[in-house]
Amino acid sequence: MTALRAVIGVTVLCWTTYATAQSTAGAKGRQPAVGAQVPRAELVLLGTGMPRPNPEASGPATAVVLGDRLFLFDAGPGVMRQLAAAGLSIKGATAVFVTHLHSDHTLGLPDLIFTSWVMGRQKPMAVYGPHGLRAMTDHITAAWREDITIRTDGLEREVVGGWKVKVREIAAGVVYDSGGVRVTAIPVDHGDWKEAYGYRIDAGGRSFVISGDTRSSAALRAAARGADVLVHEAYPELRLAPEDRPGGENWPAYMKAFHTSDVEVGALAAAAGVKQVVLHHLVRMKGTDEELIAGVRRGGFKGPVVVGKDLQRF
């Protein structure tokens, strides 16, 4: 009886989660017929934070899940703990996509590589990203060589080579297309970085666009056309001002070269006709959620806008 009640409880919880996600997304007509086994692609905000350590907002990382396949976008600090918190696999992703090599987006990569192995990963994990990713990964695996030796040859007897990574340094365009999931890399402008990408994910009849770090990008606007969910970085335009610190006079110029204002996100989302905007990776400058949403409205976007929180699902 207790077991039965537990099963019923889980069923109700799953359905509630599904229904909540549907209503949050503002999506209509996608609910499968009763009894139909249609996997629904879902986006999970694992980390919405910035470089400043914040227990409420882990480092940048976003998951897209379709059935038992897990696709990860960036590996900021805390990514493994957030995967566990979200109830997703801690044994490695189907594929990982890195937007750019800034440390706040990649500091979780060693954790992702080695902890997934210790938790049972047996095969090389595919990691896609800009040039320089291979050197970074080679250095990471070299740095933990002692650990690899001990865990492989010692009494832990981990799977030989289960820590390995298959790096693909990419260019713009479709970088992954398998089993109904297509990932397209979008070249974006992130200040002085020679190579930075946003990603569009088409999966299970839904479409997600993740901006990565970028100033307002025409390429991203074109690629985001009609997307169900646009996950975009932002700062509140009205708060941007020189800061009272050494070099603080360059702050507005830095922000305009590297990042996108709330108003620009709104204009981009309206022009692209996306169905919903989710803001994350926010340089708040003390701006509130309400100010950020108002900024997106000033940009002209009239659809649903959410200031993303860790572990929210869309």
Ligand SMILES: [Zn+2]
């Ligand atoms: Zn960043």
Ligand SMILES: [Zn+2]
């Ligand atoms: Zn960056």
